[in-house]
Amino acid sequence: xxxxxxxxxxxxxxxxxxxxxxxxxxxxxxxxxxxxxxxxxxxxxxxxxxxxxxxxxxxxxxxxxxxxxxxxxxxxxxxxxxxxxxxxxxxxxxxxxxxxxxxxxxxxxxxxxxxxxxxxxxxxxxxxxxxxxxxxxxxxxxxxxxxxxxxxxxxxxxxxxxxxxxxxxxxxxxxxxxxxxxxxxxxxxxxxxxxxxxxxxxxxxxxxxxxxxxxx
Numbered sequence: 001x002x003x004x005x006x007x008x009x010x011x012x013x014x015x016x017x018x019x020x021x022x023x024x025x026x027x028x029x030x031x032x033x034x035x036x037x038x039x040x041x042x043x044x045x046x047x048x049x050x051x052x053x054x055x056x057x058x059x060x061x062x063x064x065x066x067x068x069x070x071x072x073x074x075x076x077x078x079x080x081x082x083x084x085x086x087x088x089x090x091x092x093x094x095x096x097x098x099x100x101x102x103x104x105x106x107x108x109x110x111x112x113x114x115x116x117x118x119x120x121x122x123x124x125x126x127x128x129x130x131x132x133x134x135x136x137x138x139x140x141x142x143x144x145x146x147x148x149x150x151x152x153x154x155x156x157x158x159x160x161x162x163x164x165x166x167x168x169x170x171x172x173x174x175x176x177x178x179x180x181x182x183x184x185x186x187x188x189x190x191x192x193x194x195x196x197x198x199x200x201x202x203x204x205x206x207x208x209x210x211x212x213x214x215x216x
Contacts, residue, residue: 002024004017004024009058025051027204028046028204031204033054039176040200042179042201043192043202045183045184045201053089058093059146060090069121071122071123071144073146075148076150076164077124078158086150087103090122099121100119101124102116105126147175147177149178152180152191161187168195177196177199179192
């Protein structure tokens with residue numbers, strides 16, 4: 001098994017991982033983190049529960065410049081629940097380094113979000129609310145160096161595919177893009193070929209399949 005210690009991570013990130021009780025990488029982390037640290041674009045085919053937040057979150061956190069008080073990392077997630085969950089994990093991973101992630105989603109106070117955007121270096125957002133901020137010019141994206149699309153197939157199913165394209169087009173061209181999806185429909189492939197830069201593919205089979213309509 002690969003340990004986090006062997007991946008050449010910085011001490012603050014290793015300390016956060018230690019505090020969280022993480023020692024060994026999951027397969028998606030083992031394959032994605034080195035590519036992410038090299039600045040490569042990545043397409044990860046992995047389901048929820050494979051540890052993908054740390055897989056994309058660790059390389060993003062390593063590149064955040066704490067001195068720059070603007071958004072440098074952007075994670076787009078399909079639902080409010082996932083945005084909150086990913087932001088919480090990013091805050092745990094970034095705690096020792098002192099980097100904060102802000103969840104942004106519809107139905108919460110816009111003014112408070114606008115105030116928080118001035119100090120957070122990572123934003124985890126749902127597509128609709130993020131586009132609202134982009135159109136109102138209340139989020140500045142010129143310093144974003146890493147963008148992540150999490151559960152891209154879910155966003156496609158929810159009708160967000162055009163929003164995703166608009167969001168990616170609003171970002172600097174010189175950026176790293178990581179896309180994670182459990183399945184790879186044609187529309188997701190199209191995004192990978194048109195809006196990503198020679199992405200490396202990482203595929204992970206989940207050990208156990210959970211059937212979604214089983215209640216207990």
